[in-house]
Amino acid sequence: MRKLLLLLALFASVFQLYAQTGTVTGTVKSLSDNSALPAASVVLTKTATATKTGVPTDLEGRFIFERVTPGSYTVEVNYIGFKKYTRSFEMTGATINLGTLSLEDESTAIKEVQVIGRAPLGEQKGDTSQFNAKAFKTAPDASAEDLVTKMPGVTITNGTIQAQGEDVRQIMIDGKRYTGQDVNAAVRNLSADMIESVQVFDGQSDQAAFSGFEDGNRLKTLNFTTKKEARQGYMGKVSAGYGTDDRYMVGAALNIFNNNQRITVTGLTNNINMFDFSVGETPGGGMRGRRGGWGGGSPNGIINTNTFGINYQDTWGKKMEVSGNYNYSNRDIVNNQYRFRDFVNSDTTYTENSINRSTDESHRLNFRLQYNINANNRLLVTPSITVQRNDGLTERDANTIGNGTIALNSLNSNRFDNASLNFNNNILYSHRFGSSGRILTASLNTSYNDSDGDSYQRENTDNIGRPERNVLRNQYTSTDRTNMAWSGNLNYSQKLGEKSRWQVEYNINNQENDSDRRANDIEEDNTLVPNPQLSNTFTSNYLAQNFGPSYQYRTEKVRFQANARYQYATLESENTYPTTFPLKRNFTNFLPSAEYEFKFSESTNLNINYRAATNVPSVEQLQDVLDISNPLQPSIGNSRLDQDYDNRLRVRFRKFNAETNRVFFIGVFGNMTQNYIANSIYTAGSVPADLPADYQLQSGARLSRPVNMDGYWNVRSFFHFGQPLNVISSNIGINGSVGYSRIPGMINEVVNYANNINYGIGANISSNISEKIDFTVSTNSSYTVVENTLSTNQNNNFFSQNTNLRYNWILWKGLVYRTELQHQYNSGLSAGVDNSYLLWNMSIGKKVFKNQQGEISLSVNDLLKQNVSVQRNVTESYVEDVQSTVLQRFFMLTFSYNIRKFNGGAAPTMNNNRPGNWGGGRN
Structure with a gap:
């Protein structure tokens, strides 16, 4: 008692x-x-x-x-x-x-206080790196992209903006999300002189922001805080140019700002491989030097582009925030490629010359509506729709070579016409139970995808050693695929005290796929004869349920969260044509995750994150149908595939010394996958028994099929050190990386592991002298070691180095000189592939009109006519080098006009030396 x-x-x-x-x-x-x-x-x-x-x-x-x-x-x-x-x-x-x-x-x-000295670069606030825009001097017409790439740890790699070793996947302006899929276009459409500061951090997903619990879906984010005087007014640019070889470019971009309301309109037509136009565009088109949009650098092929886009952001009343984006794009592409592939555990090589002509047309619409109903209730709706069409012709001349002689030659043409519709919508609702600390969050995501295509294929394959196995084929194939998916999530969280809280979560996910592929042989009288051996009708249904608790502990210095999920999933699939074959499998998994963050100080931070997840095979991988669009490299699906189990670990350490402006970042990123979906390769005489009865794999050809295998590893590390270089008023950065990947595969039922070790080192110097002299010099070297466990005599090492110089100089009274040099050196590539080149772009321009708002410029793209595109691909069964068509030398005369008016006529300027207050930002 x-x-x-x-x-x-x-x-x-x-x-x-x-x-x-x-x-x-x-x-x-x-x-x-x-x-x-x-x-x-x-x-x-x-x-x-x-x-x-x-x-x-x-x-x-x-x-x-x-x-x-x-x-x-x-x-x-x-x-x-x-x-x-x-x-x-x-x-x-x-x-x-x-x-x-x-x-x-x-x-x-401080308006009456004179400040002398270098403006502070910024500081580290927990997991947020904050940079003072005034500490980085850029040319008067520079874009936000030019500004951020001067900041420590921010680079452009293969045409993609990266921060602290990770791709930037989200842009925010004054704390509000930019709606749209093209991060690069968003950054190019902000002028550098509008920006007060830039924050780099790992943005939360909408689910995590509403519930208060991390879900592992962090997005590397750049948040641009604009100057107060730049939040009302408009700015933009129009350009028109014509050059040799009938090269042309006409583009316009306009930004309208009215505090919370922001509207951006862009349009472009050209045949100089530009994918977008922005206010940060340099006259002459080719002068950007990184026209990338499909992997970076100079894009492959000769591309005519017509595009139009509009982005809208506003606040409706006091409770509703809306944003939307629409983009139309039409591209005509001509791309010739040479491909050399060296197979593992074989004396066979593969060469291919192809001519590719295609037209891509797309409409994309994204919308975001957040309704803050009251202090305790929030609603978020984010629909998106994409309509695409792709048609073209591919002609291929391919050979397999064994012991130095041609074993197979195949002439193949494929004319195709594909269309698709994608719709996705997510509804997220959050309710806070007053001041009790309890939160209920519910979400529903629905998606629908419909795609259909027609393909006409002609094949003429000569088997040099066995002429009786020559193939002459004329075939029509239709494909119709439908995917419907939905998922629901419900979680409830409750405070346990001032420093901790717990959550319980339930999630259900369902995906239904229906794929119908019908092949028909075309007879001489053009009649269609069904070919069941190359046809397949397939359905699949995947249902997964997750349930489990989470715990979170948070103090001023420590943040810890642990999650435990139990998953039960079923995968049902069935072939209904040409034969009936049902299959059902059940999966049970434990999916833990955890995150630990420790703040040594406001400027020093350590973050460790672990997460386990499963992934279901795609319908293309599951469908047991033979694809012979490339007769020498056929493929077939595997209806017996299981889901994979992926473990991901991320460790990051950041330190920023505000007194010396030194910044240091190091990160280690890795994942290990069980039941990894690898490729099993078969050569003639070793093909699987369940191939179509009348199909014979040609000698020298190689058939691939997806299979589940253990042993996949991918680990990489990245570091960056940066500080001001006072000798020449510049900022210097040094970065390095070490990566290791282990890709499992099978060749004729024998296991092979392709081990890939990569070492990288680089440095860059960006000017901070004045607005009249702006330069950036960077160099990055990479050495790769490729080892195969099945055939050590085919191990391969190769080295590449990329060096870039960008220089803008305002010579005298509005006379502007710009130049870009990019040198690529490759060693260890295949014979017949151009190893190295020097790409040199140059322009001279004259500012005209009041406030130098106009410019007339003469530019040259690829002055030395050396531009090439070479790419090396390493897989578990081969190493290949691919050389593609690129745009080479042309001259262009361009006129550009800047439109700018802010706050009743005053435009923001980079000549304001007022330092910012670096006490704020995200915690």
Whole structure:
């Protein structure tokens, strides 16, 4: 009885403690214009214990602290470009609304103070790297892309913007997400002189942001904070050019800003391999030097592009935020390729010359609506739709060579016409149970995909050693595929105290696939005769359910989260033509995940993340149908494939010294996959028994089929060190990487592992001298070692080095000289493939009109006529080199005009030396 009374007393005291806690709320706004300040850092400190708790403000500038115990407190607010705000108050247990906390613009605070010296680069705030745009000098017409690539750890690799070794997958402007799939286009459509600061961080998914629990779906994000004077007005650029060989380019881009409302309109027509046009476009088209859109560098082929796009962002009323994006694109592509493939465990090689002509047309529409119903309820709806059409002709002349002589020669042409429709919609709802700390989140995702295609194939294959096995084929194939999928998610979370909370989550996912492929032989009188051996009708249904708890612990320095999921899944598939074959499998898996983050200080941070997941095979991999579109490299699916099990580990360490402006980052990224979907390769005489009865694999040809195998590894590390180089007023960065991959495969039922080790080192120097001289020099070297366990005599090592120079110089009275040099050196590639080249682009221009808003320029693309495209691909069964057609030398005369008006006529300028306040940003 005594113990019971003590227990009741303890329970009563705990209950009383919780009953005495309260909630602290408020709103952060600008003092000058009363606008909300999203993503401001709000820190609550208890005076007696110095315990700190931090939260960011939402898009309306609001913040909330729950379960605050009685006592004396100080609230501190930091935001880039504003003075730090502090306020003390007493917490008595009731709910306290601090009202509007108005921050003073720092320009007002220091306008009479002369600041001499280098502007600070920025600082590290937890997992957020913040950079001061004023610390990086760019040319007057530079884009945000030109600005961010001067910042430590931000590079362009293969045409894609990377930050801290990872691809940037999300752009935000003043804390609001940019809707659209093209990250590069978004960055190019912001002018560098509009930007106050740039934040680099791992953005949460919508699900994690609503629920408060990490789901492992982090996106590397750039957030651009614009200057206050650039938030009202418009800016843009129009350009038109004509050159030798009938090369032409006409493009326009216009941005309209009215605080929360932003509209961007772009249009482009050209035949110089440009995929988009932006306000940061350099006159002459070819002068960008990285026209990439399909893998970076100079894109393969000669491409005519017509495109139009519009992006819209606004706030409807006080509760609704909307954004949308529409893009139309039409591209005509001509690309000739030479391919050399050296097979593992064989004296056979494969060569191919192909001519590819195609037309791609697409309509893409994305929309995002967030409705903040009230302080406790939020709704997010994100539909998207894509309509595409692709038609063209591929002509291929291929040979397999054994012991130095041709074994097979195949002339093959394939005319195709494909169309597809993709629709996806996600509905996410979140409810907060007042100030209790309980949150309920529910989501529903639906998707529909329909694709159909027609293909006409002619094949003439000569078997040199066995003429009786020559093939002459004329065939028509139709393919119709439909995919319907939906998934639902429900989770509930509850606070356990001031520092921890728990969550329970349930998820269900269903995917239904229906694929019908019908092959028909075309007779001499053009009649169609069904070919069941190359036809297949296939359905599959995948249903997976996940359930499990999560735990989260958070203090000022430590953040830890652990999740445990139990998954039960079924995969049912059935062939219904030409034969009936049903198959059903069940899977049970334990899917753990965990994340640990430790803040050594505000500028030093360590993050460790682990996550396990499963992936279901695609319908193309599951469908047991023979594909002979390339007769010498046929393939067939495998209906017995299982889902794979993937383990991913990510470790990152960041340090930023604000006093010396030194930045250091190192990361290790790895994944290991069980039941990895690998390729099993068969040669003549070793083919699987379930191939069509009348099909014979030609001598020298190689058939591939997907199979499940263990032993896949992929680990890579990346580091970056950067600091100012005061000798020449520039910033220097040094980076390096080490990577290892182990790809399992089979050749004639014998296991082979392709081990690939890559070592990389690089350096870059970007100018910070003045707006009149802007240069960037970079070089990156890579050495790769390829080892095969099945055939060590075919191991291969190769070296590549890429060196770039970009230089802009305002010579005199608006006379501008620009040049770009890109040198590529390759060693160890196949004979007959061009190893090295020097791409040199150059232009000379003259600024004209009032405020130098116009420019007339003469440019040359590939002055030395050396441009080539060479790519090496390494797989578990072969190493190949591919050389493609590229755009070579042409001259172009271009006229460009800049449109710019801000805040009643004043345009933002890079000549403002006012340093920013680096106390704010994300926690």
